[in-house]
Amino acid sequence: MEIQTLHERFLSCEGVCTDTRKITKNCLFFALKGENFDGNTFTQQALEQGAKFVVIDDSSYEKDDNTILVNDVLSALQKLAMFHRDYLGIPIIALTGSNGKTTTKELIHTVLSKRYRTIATVGNLNNHIGVPLTLLSMTKNTEMGVVEMGANHQGEIAFLCKLAKPDFGYITNFGKAHLEGFGGTEGVIKGKSEMYNYLQDYGKQIFINNSDPIQVEKSRNANTILFADSELENQLKIHFLDASPFVHLEFQNQHISSHLIGSYNFNNIAAAIAIGNFFKVPTDSIKEAIESYIPTNNRSQIITRGSTEIILDAYNANPSSMTVALVHFSKQKHAKKIVILGDMFELGPEAKIEHQAIVDLVEKLDIQQALFLGENFNKAKCNNPQTIFYDSFQAFREDFNTESLNSALVLIKGSRGMALERVMELLD
Missing domain, CATH: 3.40.1190.10 (Mur-like, catalytic domain)
Known part of the structure; x- marks a missing residue:
């Protein structure tokens, strides 16, 4: 199908969707493929749930005028977006x-x-x-x-x-x-x-x-x-x-x-x-x-739980963002500062060096206690008795004592895959 024709169909719809769990009435559904799924197989389900048209790239799922056959669904999505950008x-x-x-x-x-x-x-x-x-x-x-x-x-x-x-x-x-x-x-x-x-x-x-x-x-x-x-x-x-x-x-x-x-x-x-x-x-x-503007979604959120004040910055982390967050945190005027830090991902061969560098930095800063979570941090070395390493969140959970955070200022930060917002569930 020509992109201009696809764009005309798109304009007659009410939004775009790529996930059958989020189908909206009269949307244009793109049957994208993933590592473990083929969106074409959801064609009938998308139509039954209210999609006006479904864009597919497998002719065996072509049903009627409500299915739009293209060579590649992802490419069609991208080309449609480019066309629409010019249109606007x-x-x-x-x-x-x-x-x-x-x-x-x-x-x-x-x-x-x-x-x-x-x-x-x-x-x-x-x-x-x-x-x-x-x-x-x-x-x-x-x-x-x-x-x-x-x-x-x-x-x-x-x-x-x-x-x-x-x-x-x-x-x-x-x-x-x-x-x-x-x-x-x-x-x-x-x-x-x-x-x-x-x-x-x-x-x-x-x-x-x-x-x-x-x-x-x-x-x-x-x-x-x-x-x-x-x-x-x-x-x-x-x-x-x-x-x-x-x-x-x-x-x-x-x-x-x-x-x-x-x-x-x-x-x-x-x-x-x-x-x-x-x-x-x-x-x-x-x-x-x-x-x-008040930050949300685990990005530098300030949360109070009883006598504990928490900076929840657990959306993501890398050596650069971790360093500036720790330096700022260490300068806060508080008698009991605790950090709960999770592994930083996608560092490749630099992972060992960068995780050790963060541990070394924390040891030099005005921070009273440090809890490190993850396989990479668990490989680091530190002689400070107030520094504790856990190889997984589960190990941390089993050892966690809510009272240890009483009257403390706490920074929680780690890569998205560590999902350290789960710490908040332990405080509820």
Whole structure:
């Protein structure tokens, strides 16, 4: 089927779906394949549950006009998203980076929504399937789009940029994330910079944190919009005030008090301010947006359980984000600071070194007790009697004593696969 015809069918539907557990009435269902399933086999079920059309690539499941046969379902989804992006013709802001991209995306969305009808990536649907779904969630009523792009290997960001065709871009930072897939830190920089390359090749604009030397270097010949916490000319000035524990900053003589902890979140907030300012969102509205944003989904959430105050930052972790979180945490004024840390994944040959480095860092910081969970941390060495290692969450659970956290300030952080939000279940 021609993409234009598929797009006409799409416009007659009410949304897109790829999971029969989330079917909505009159949706367009894409029968994607996975490692352990073939979406074609769910064709009849999707129709019975209310899908208006089902896109398939196996002719044996073709039934009537409600089934749309294509050569490859995933390719059809991606091509439809590209066609729809051109059909809409709205400004698209692309976002990637090693750390903080989802928080930054949410902040940008919150700020831009003060003036424009804005659609942004939901959650972290930021891959070769999530980006098309984000684009297809936009309608003729949408005025701005914010598309988060994730990657764990070379070429992925370049491909996602071809799908979304962004007009603007921002890279939060270049950290030690997905080292295994990217082939080390230099590979991360090269892979993330694919966004800069795309925007530069097509004469688009890039937002640059002028205090990040890597961002500055990698965008040297690009069309840039600069911001930083400095008095240099030709850039937007956003001043960091403090982070005790929440980030406070100043912009155009306005004091802004956020609900985000850690000085490392200043750059995420500053990016949202810079982007909002560029798109002429009034300063008062920017302030209101930043101050109204409260993190959720296990990202730097502040939770109180009795006498225990918890910083739940268990959505994900890598050596870079773990380091800044620990340094900030150690500076908090509290007599009893405890960290519960889980393994960092996708580090490849660097895993042993990076986990030991975190253990060594904790030993040097003003932290009273450390509990490390996971196979990688369990291989590390430490002579501190207040440092305890567990090879699994189950081993931690069996040894856990709620009273040990009484009257403590606790940081919980680990990679997504560790699911350390489960610690909260032990406190309920």
